[in-house]
Amino acid sequence: MVGSQTNPDMQRPSGRSNSVTERLTDLGLTLPQAVRPSHLFVPALTVDGLVTTSGQVPVKNGVLLAQGMVGLDVDLATAQDCARQCVLNGLAAIREEAGDLERVAAVTKLLVFVATGPGFTEQSAVADAASGLLLELFGDSAVHVRSAIGVVALPRQAPVEIELAATIRP
Template identity: 55%
Template sequence: MPHPERRLDALGLTLPQVVPPVATYVPAVRSGAHVHVSGQVPLREGRLIAAGRLGDTVSVELGYACARQCALNSLAALKAEAGDLTAVARVVKALVFVASTADFTRHPEVGDGASDLLCEIFGDAGRHARSAVGVMSLPLNAPVELELLVELHQPARG
């Protein structure tokens, strides 16, 4: 598998700066071999790429793009905590929150925006368990938020 950042380059993508927290938390925390990435919303250059709810003002296609941006922001936070994306052994779990109307049921399709990108970047190591759930609202009126749990390679014992 090529270096994850070379895969990003091949896709025409670059990692953004780590999104600063909007409250009292940190973007990512390492605990042993795992990194927990805090919920990331679809901010690009300091602005939401969309606002509102799925089933109302945000289409499934735009929700997918939002989830993809959330994944890029998550990877930036992950890299800042782990030092390098090559440290990733496996993406373990993704939790996708979708701000939606009560009758919206296409949460999995929205979440695929994040999941597809993680698989494109990490190959089989990017395949993960996932939940995609609907909620009434998200911070900043974001339509999507993504939280990740990632396992890192263990250093060789000498």
């Protein structure tokens, strides 16, 4: 990678399937349909080859996986599951925008918001679940920059909200 060093823990293991779709299947995961926002914005937008998603909350089959504040109402393991679901929802939005996840050249940024109770300081541990899933799916192409931010509240009382950015091949 130009201008940076790759963390050796972030390498895709050998012997993995080649396509993102195959890796999803290998992991027993299914990409949902992109969630349609109920407001005046789109799930994802591409400008000059960079697709950026709107914030994705952990909705699966139309229902939030959890509600409340991490460290009070939601434990760390559940928050990590929520982060992984947010990534799947974000990838669904990218697939809809780009037409195919195989067009993703690189995941460039992950922005993770965690609704937290007082004293909770493990926002990075929640974000690690999202980063880990992206690395499992995209390998070295998912080495990204990231911010993990604790907030007082998120839409619909979601414990986690994630935005993704990725470059797309023509």
